[in-house]
Amino acid sequence: MSRIAYVNGRYLPQRAAAVNIEDRGYQFGDGVYEVVHVSGGCLIDAGLHVARLERSLGEIEIPMPLSRKALEQVFFELMRRNRVREGLIYMQVTRGVARREHAFPRPAPKPAVVMTIRRLPPFPRDVDAWATAAITRPDERWRRCDIKSVNLLANVMAKEAARRAAATEAIFVDDAGMLTEGASSSVWIVDREGTLATRRLDHAVLPGCTRAALIGLMAEAGIAWRERGVAKAELEAAREIFITSASSFVKPVVRLDGRPIGEGKVGPVTRTLFALFSHHVLGAARNAPA
Numbered sequence: 001m002s003r004i005a006y007v008n009g010r011y012l013p014q015r016a017a018a019v020n021i022e023d024r025g026y027q028f029g030d031g032v033y034e035v036v037h038v039s040g041g042c043l044i045d046a047g048l049h050v051a052r053l054e055r056s057l058g059e060i061e062i063p064m065p066l067s068r069k070a071l072e073q074v075f076f077e078l079m080r081r082n083r084v085r086e087g088l089i090y091m092q093v094t095r096g097v098a099r100r101e102h103a104f105p106r107p108a109p110k111p112a113v114v115m116t117i118r119r120l121p122p123f124p125r126d127v128d129a130w131a132t133a134a135i136t137r138p139d140e141r142w143r144r145c146d147i148k149s150v151n152l153l154a155n156v157m158a159k160e161a162a163r164r165a166a167a168t169e170a171i172f173v174d175d176a177g178m179l180t181e182g183a184s185s186s187v188w189i190v191d192r193e194g195t196l197a198t199r200r201l202d203h204a205v206l207p208g209c210t211r212a213a214l215i216g217l218m219a220e221a222g223i224a225w226r227e228r229g230v231a232k233a234e235l236e237a238a239r240e241i242f243i244t245s246a247s248s249f250v251k252p253v254v255r256l257d258g259r260p261i262g263e264g265k266v267g268p269v270t271r272t273l274f275a276l277f278s279h280h281v282l283g284a285a286r287n288a289p290a
Helices: 024-028 046-059 068-082 153-164 209-221 232-236 268-283
Strands: 004-007 010-013 031-039 042-044 087-094 112-119 132-138 169-173 179-182 186-190 196-198 240-245 249-256
Touching: 004 068, 010 068, 024 087, 031 046, 031 268, 042 068, 046 068, 046 087, 046 209, 068 087, 068 112, 132 153, 132 240, 153 169, 169 232, 169 249, 186 232, 209 240, 209 249, 209 268, 240 268, 249 268
Parallel strands: 132 169, 132 249
Antiparallel strands: 004 010, 004 112, 031 042, 031 087, 087 112, 169 179, 179 186, 186 196, 186 240, 240 249
């Protein structure tokens, strides 16, 4: 069966879907994107993702192309038409089509919207098999990483460096030697004193939706954590490291730059949080189908 995409109000076979060559997303990277995890036919944390989309669009002065309710209806229709119950929805919104000039076009064009969906394996059951390796990289991105922009060249280069090093994630470190985030994830550590910590939110990092969901779950469970700066040396000396994202969920990092983290295996804090998030995805009523 051909995959079906949503393009500017129409459902089309993906092989026939197209955008205008003067779309500003193609010309300038003038747009933002979101990714929503689908598990068991449910949208996971969709409200957080749509709220972040709305915020990112507001920061670059593009209006929301659809209401929140209409967006979720398109999500479910994509799931239905593609018969996907385990997967990932990708949504991109650009400023639209206009003659190529750097400044915002006047009058403003209608925003362009593209959505696709692809299948993923079911949520991982074995946290030990889910563990991964990462590398560190200098953070060479622009200074508004809190906007989920389609401009991802630095992230692409970092991910390729990770792959060449037999790792799956690249963790960015800024010019002051401080952790920012992963190329496609938020990063957490359990430090040498046993404290769970992650970097504070500001313009240098994306406000991760899985990060936010996990923080809410930890609050309900009475699990303490700290939001603070983390130096590269502290990252390297951590007892545990894990990353969070819509596709990584809670993913242990057991090797960094070719060296083991802690004992080189999944630690107890990461194991607990993986189980907590697993229940959130697989059993929580808040993620029930609409």
